[in-house]
Amino acid sequence: MTDFPLSAFLVGLLLSIAGVVVLMALTFAVATVQRRHSVIDVTWGLGFVVVAVITFLASAGEGDDGRRVLMLVLVAAWGLRLAGFIGWRARGGEEDPRYEEMLADPPGSAAVLALRKVYLPQAGVMLFVSLPIQVAMVSTGTLGPLAWIGAAAWAVGLFFEAVGDQQLASFKNDPARRGTVLDTGLWRYTRHPNYFGDAMVWTGLFLVAADSWPGVLTVLSPALMYWALANKTGKPLTEKRMSARPGYKEYIESTSGFFPLPPKAGRGI
Structure with a gap:
């Protein structure tokens, strides 16, 4: 069992939270202009790339370089392909029926409902699912x-x-x-x-x-x-x-x- 740099992990986690929040805010702005929240499907893959890049940079001198590079390459290849494919598939399209149903007849502000039911949950899931990326970036054991x-x-x-x-x-x-x-x-x-x-x-x-x-x-x-x-x-x-x-x-x-x-x-x- 190797020593785990907990402080470096926590720094990466906080920076990842900040990065995902900024990314979701930008996505919400684009969605508002385009009047379709399905653009967040493109952000899904990009969000993990953002976490991988942030934690890769933050873990310099902490984690094993081989694992850091391997994780960055794997996540970036997957996330960029997925985002590119979804963006290409949805070009010039209309709102996804899933989001239309989810956000239909809001009791108050439509924007607040979208933030509460779409953006915040996806941000939370993204941060939780990305934990293997965050941990791997600071793990000290060799590949x-x-x-x-x-x-x-x-x-x-x-x-x-x-x-x-x-x-x-x-x-x-x-x-x-x-x-x-x-x-x-x-x-x-x-x-x-x-x-x-x-x-x-x-x-x-x-x-x-x-x-x-x-x-x-x-x-x-x-x-x-x-x-x-x-x-x-x-x-x-x-x-x-x-x-x-x-x-x-x-x-x-x-x-x-x-x-x-x-x-x-x-x-x-």
């Missing part, structure tokens, strides 16, 4: 096998997320397939390759942090991401929206709900 296993898990996750997103975008852009169900490519093996990939990315980042004490204590961060993607805001909402589409019931019966598995008639997990 071990678990960190490289984590990098491999991250790579698998990024593949599923990026390829799944691209396959879905191509599917939606094909007029001949409008109103049908995407069941080819990675979508043949899991109904949500992008969500599974995201969960794997955060599993990998956790393993990089857990390679040195006390990174293992941040296990609730990837657990929260997995729970949200598989049981709360990811898979359930998507499947509720898709449930009325012709052929989707049969797709559920034959295709794994989250973890990639060979398609099999009657499987719906």
Whole structure:
């Protein structure tokens, strides 16, 4: 077990809080001008990059340089890709129905309701989920096998997320397939390759942090991401929206709900 520089971690945490608050304030300003709060979806990936950059700079001379650089590269590659993809997908679009429903008929100020129900919760979740990043940046142990296993898990996750997103975008852009169900490519093996990939990315980042004490204590961060993607805001909402589409019931019966598995008639997990 290595000594953990608690004071350096707390400095990084405070700076991360400040950075996320500034980022959310800027996002709220942009959303107000554009009249759509769905721009915060772009901020989601960028927020983790902000935390990674802040804690990387703040931990200079404290944490192991190999782990610091590895974590920065992994987070930046994932976060910038996600933000770029969501920004490209939403260009010129309208408000997401999720936010319309969430913010409909406010009892008072619409802006206050948006801050309370969208921006503050996402900022809090972002800071909690980013704990493996913050801890890894100041951990003093040198990189071990678990960190490289984590990098491999991250790579698998990024593949599923990026390829799944691209396959879905191509599917939606094909007029001949409008109103049908995407069941080819990675979508043949899991109904949500992008969500599974995201969960794997955060599993990998956790393993990089857990390679040195006390990174293992941040296990609730990837657990929260997995729970949200598989049981709360990811898979359930998507499947509720898709449930009325012709052929989707049969797709559920034959295709794994989250973890990639060979398609099999009657499987719906």
